[in-house]
Amino acid sequence: MNIRLSLTALLFAFLVVPPIVAQDLGPHFRKIKDGIYIQTSRPVSESTERQATSNGGIIVTSEGIVLVDSGQTAIDSREIAEAAKKLSPLPVRFIINTETHQDHSYGHWLFSPPAVVINTEGAGKEMRESFNPNRAAEQSRQSPQMAEALKDFRLVPPQLEFGDKLTLHVGERTLELLNLGTTHSLANAAVWLPNERVLFAASVAVENQINTIRPHTNIPDMLAMMKMMKALNPEVVIPGHGAPTTTKMFDFYSGYLETLVDRVGKLMRDGKSLDQIKQELRMPEYENFIGYKERIANNIEAAHRAIQGGYRP
Ligand SMILES: [Zn+2]
Numbered sequence: 001m002n003i004r005l006s007l008t009a010l011l012f013a014f015l016v017v018p019p020i021v022a023q024d025l026g027p028h029f030r031k032i033k034d035g036i037y038i039q040t041s042r043p044v045s046e047s048t049e050r051q052a053t054s055n056g057g058i059i060v061t062s063e064g065i066v067l068v069d070s071g072q073t074a075i076d077s078r079e080i081a082e083a084a085k086k087l088s089p090l091p092v093r094f095i096i097n098t099e100t101h102q103d104h105s106y107g108h109w110l111f112s113p114p115a116v117v118i119n120t121e122g123a124g125k126e127m128r129e130s131f132n133p134n135r136a137a138e139q140s141r142q143s144p145q146m147a148e149a150l151k152d153f154r155l156v157p158p159q160l161e162f163g164d165k166l167t168l169h170v171g172e173r174t175l176e177l178l179n180l181g182t183t184h185s186l187a188n189a190a191v192w193l194p195n196e197r198v199l200f201a202a203s204v205a206v207e208n209q210i211n212t213i214r215p216h217t218n219i220p221d222m223l224a225m226m227k228m229m230k231a232l233n234p235e236v237v238i239p240g241h242g243a244p245t246t247t248k249m250f251d252f253y254s255g256y257l258e259t260l261v262d263r264v265g266k267l268m269r270d271g272k273s274l275d276q277i278k279q280e281l282r283m284p285e286y287e288n289f290i291g292y293k294e295r296i297a298n299n300i301e302a303a304h305r306a307i308q309g310g311y312r313p
Contacts, residue, residue: 061171070107077107
């Protein structure tokens with residue numbers, strides 16, 4: 001009798017307060033841990049971009065929601081806003097921006113104010129300076145859906161910028177924000193949840209693909225940041241782009257960069273010019289990864305720059 005009663009009570013509780021599963025948030029969302037969800041990046045096949053779209057994080061706390069980035073496009077940003085509303089009646093309190101590029105940061109206006117946007121020092125300056133005022137109008141021409149999603153768009157640079165590290169205490173959660181320097185865009189932040197052992201690793205590393213290394217980015221700094229993040233010993237690693245993974249992403253990308261620097265260095269010692277190195281360098285282990293063909297020349301330049309700057313692996 002007692003068992004039947006409690007079973008009935010349990011069933012009733014489920015009917016009245018259905019548990020939120022990621023499925024209820026739509027096909028683009030995935031549960032990482034209790035109260036931690038991501039809008040998953042779509043693979044290249046589903047994306048108009050050459051690269052997988054960006055991940056957005058939703059972290060639910062007893063004192064409101066924290067977002068990690070705000071969506072690849074305005075359509076994604078509005079999906080994140082809908083999902084956040086389903087997950088909690090409380091507002092989005094903070095948006096931690098992992099980089100300045102538009103595919104991580106142009107959705108901020110939907111949430112801020114009241115949300116406070118956070119990135120590292122220099123992020124706001126970079127976002128203002130690189131802002132293309134015609135972009136929203138150009139994107140709106142893609143589809144009526146995109147035009148609707150972009151209604152009232154405006155650029156919202158971070159209101160809060162930090163130096164080396166910033167710790168956020170929101171409700172029961174602790175979030176450690178780590179400055180990744182200029183290792184991808186001109187300002188990049190990782191988000192480490194030490195209790196949940198979840199790391200949002202920004203875009204310094206990607207897995208099973210090859211990324212562009214911009215002139216302001218140094219390979220030695222990239223390797224140092226990957227080493228630092230791996231040492232945190234996270235259980236789940238969520239990259240800026242690509243499927244949730246583990247520290248094996250850092251092993252893949254560090255391995256690639258170390259091999260690249262090693263081979264470029266060898267050709268430099270043989271007296272080869274940069275152009276000759278671009279012609280002669282072979283990376284058979286990596287040639288079939290997404291982005292390799294388009295980006296290897298750019299990556300060779302970065303390796304060459306690092307070695308000329310005195311870097312010895
Ligand atoms: Zn980027």
